[in-house]
Amino acid sequence: MIEVIVSRIVPYAVIGASIGVAYFAALGWNVRLYADNGAGPSSLLLHLARIVVAVAAFTLCAKQGAMPLLACFAGFLAIRTISVNRNRLALAKNL
Secondary structure, X not given: OHHHHHHHHHHHHHHHHHXXXXXXXXHHHHHHHHHHHOXXXXXXXXXXXXXXXXXXXXXXXXXXXXXXXXXXXXXXXXXXXXXXXXXXXXXXXXX
């Protein structure tokens, strides 16, 4: 029974992690664009695209049910935690 549940939920966690990797990579790119040329059209477009893609992906997971949505969100949050800690360590090394 547990194997069936895990085999149905783990792919959604991987999808959530993939969304997180793409989202936070685009966030880093977005920060560099804002720092280089301010709020230009390319940085605003990337900002909007990043949010739209994340919302669309989570909406598709939500249509599969509550457990897939929670697994997807858990994968996303795991990548968020890794990303924040990695950036915090990099910042501490520079200070």
